[in-house]
Amino acid sequence: MPGMIDTHIHAPQYMFIGTGMERPLLEWLACTTFPTEDIFLDVEIARNIYNAVVRRTLRNGTTTACYFATIHTDASILLADIASQYGQRAFIGKVCMDRNDTYEKYSETTEESIRETERYYKSIAYSIYKRVKPVITPRFAISCSEKLLKELGKFADEQDLHIQSHISESPAEIKEVLKLFPDYKNYTEVYNRNKLLTNKTVMAHGCYLTNKELHVFRERGTAISHCPNSNISLCSGHLDVRNALNHKVKVGLGTDIAGGYSISLLDTIRKAIETSKILYMERSKREQDNNVIEGKKKGKITPNLINGDTQNDPIKTENSYHVLTYKEAFRLATLGGSEALSIDHITGNFEVGKEFDALLINPDAKDSPFELLSPISTEEVLQRFLYLGDDRNIKAVYVAGRCVVPFISNN
Numbered sequence: 337m338p339g340m341i342d343t344h345i346h347a348p349q350y351m352f353i354g355t356g357m358e359r360p361l362l363e364w365l366a367c368t369t370f371p372t373e374d375i376f377l378d379v380e381i382a383r384n385i386y387n388a389v390v391r392r393t394l395r396n397g398t399t400t401a402c403y404f405a406t407i408h409t410d411a412s413i414l415l416a417d418i419a420s421q422y423g424q425r426a427f428i429g430k431v432c433m434d435r436n437d438t439y440e441k442y443s444e445t446t447e448e449s450i451r452e453t454e455r456y457y458k459s460i461a462y463s464i465y466k467r468v469k470p471v472i473t474p475r476f477a478i479s480c481s482e483k484l485l486k487e488l489g490k491f492a493d494e495q496d497l498h499i500q501s502h503i504s505e506s507p508a509e510i511k512e513v514l515k516l517f518p519d520y521k522n523y524t525e526v527y528n529r530n531k532l533l534t535n536k537t538v539m540a541h542g543c544y545l546t547n548k549e550l551h552v553f554r555e556r557g558t559a560i561s562h563c564p565n566s567n568i569s570l571c572s573g574h575l576d577v578r579n580a581l582n583h584k585v586k587v588g589l590g591t592d593i594a595g596g597y598s599i600s601l602l603d604t605i606r607k608a609i610e611t612s613k614i615l616y617m618e619r620s621k622r623e624q625d626n627n628v629i630e631g632k633k634k635g636k637i638t639p640n641l642i643n644g645d646t647q648n649d650p651i652k653t654e655n656s657y658h659v660l661t662y663k664e665a666f667r668l669a670t671l672g673g674s675e676a677l678s679i680d681h682i683t684g685n686f687e688v689g690k691e692f693d694a695l696l697i698n699p700d701a702k703d704s705p706f707e708l709l710s711p712i713s714t715e716e717v718l719q720r721f722l723y724l725g726d727d728r729n730i731k732a733v734y735v736a737g738r739c740v741v742p743f744i745s746n747n
């Protein structure tokens with residue numbers, strides 16, 4: 337099958353994967369994330385973690401990853417070097433943040449952030465890396481001054497670079513953004529007016545984007561990275577992926593390590609489907625509640641229903657919301673990701689002319705987490721792999737025709 341594409345992953349956060357998800361987003365950033373990222377000033381720590389995260393993602397079938405590193409330029413360059421050595425296709429951003437009230441130690445001055453972004457860009461752009469690209473990475477609006485956003489937008493425009501950030505992830509975050517940027521009518525405008533929404537931009541989360549904002553995304557050709565594990569793990573919210581797709585916004589999937597706890601896009605596929613089913617059930621509940629209210633208004637409700645006892649009322653189970661299918665989720669993890677990163681002319685499926693990014697799947701692996709039992713169709717094999725498979729079923733991984741798993745290098 338085509339290789340999977342992780343459109344949003346924080347490489348340094350692999351250090352605390354699977355821990356510390358008890359706090360909501362802003363507290364989690366201040367208490368867990370910023371103190372951890374801060375130590376990546378130490379390039380040897382970075383080397384250790386970045387080696388591990390590149391190996392682990394590749395092993396799990398991530399042929400392309402779009403990484404956030406940290407604010408440290410040298411460690412970010414090292415991540416590019418490691419991804420390149422292992423042969424992973426990667427977009428890597430040195431994180432920019434000139435404002436951090438919650439953990440002051442971990443930030444830069446505006447000038448530093450711009451100067452170091454340029455140094456980082458030059459180092460990657462003039463390197464020998466064929467499939468590793470720099471990404472302009474303002475962390476999110478809360479951690480950037482307007483001046484920094486403007487300068488980064490300008491630089492990305494001049495050099496025609498990819499851009500990544502976070503948007504509308506949690507209610508507390510949105511409230512803070514509107515407080516910090518009183519002259520902007522919504523979160524989307526903060527990025528849009530500073531030239532940060534382009535057809536090479538990927539914005540993570542977007543749970544609370546309004547239809548008007550989605551319209552701007554569509555117009556700009558900007559993509560959303562859907563990170564359902566993280567959205568649930570940090571109690572941030574849900575992205576209505578169906579609504580985003582109906583608005584013809586480009587959508588890819590993201591693990592968002594370590595807001596999300598699983599490195600595997602197979603998990604992201606499952607969580608994307610489950611999130612869609614939750615939204616379906618919520619709609620049924622809402623429609624049921626509305627029916628009761630309507631019934632009350634029309635005086636058609638029996639006395640026990642007026643008392644709130646709906647026990648005898650049949651529970652509404654159907655509505656017009658279209659749940660994400662496994663095939664659609666599979667597409668989001670592959671071609672959707674390549675569209676989100678604007679590399680769908682290079683990768684994402686097996687169309688003639690594209691580079692061969694692929695996984696060799698063995699559904700019958702000796703220690704496979706699932707069994708085939710009776711003969712089933714190819715589609716059912718795929719479905720079972722997506723729901724039950726793991727890295728034990730991934731026999732080999734190819735990027736641009738080169739076999740990158742099993743690993744040849746043992747560093």
Ligand code: GUN
Binds near residue numbers: 502595
């Ligand atoms: N918003 C700003 N930084 C982060 C981060 O590291 N993870 C997540 N999930 N959201 C963010």
Ligand code: FE
Binds near residue numbers: 344346540592595
């Ligand atoms: Fe993130």
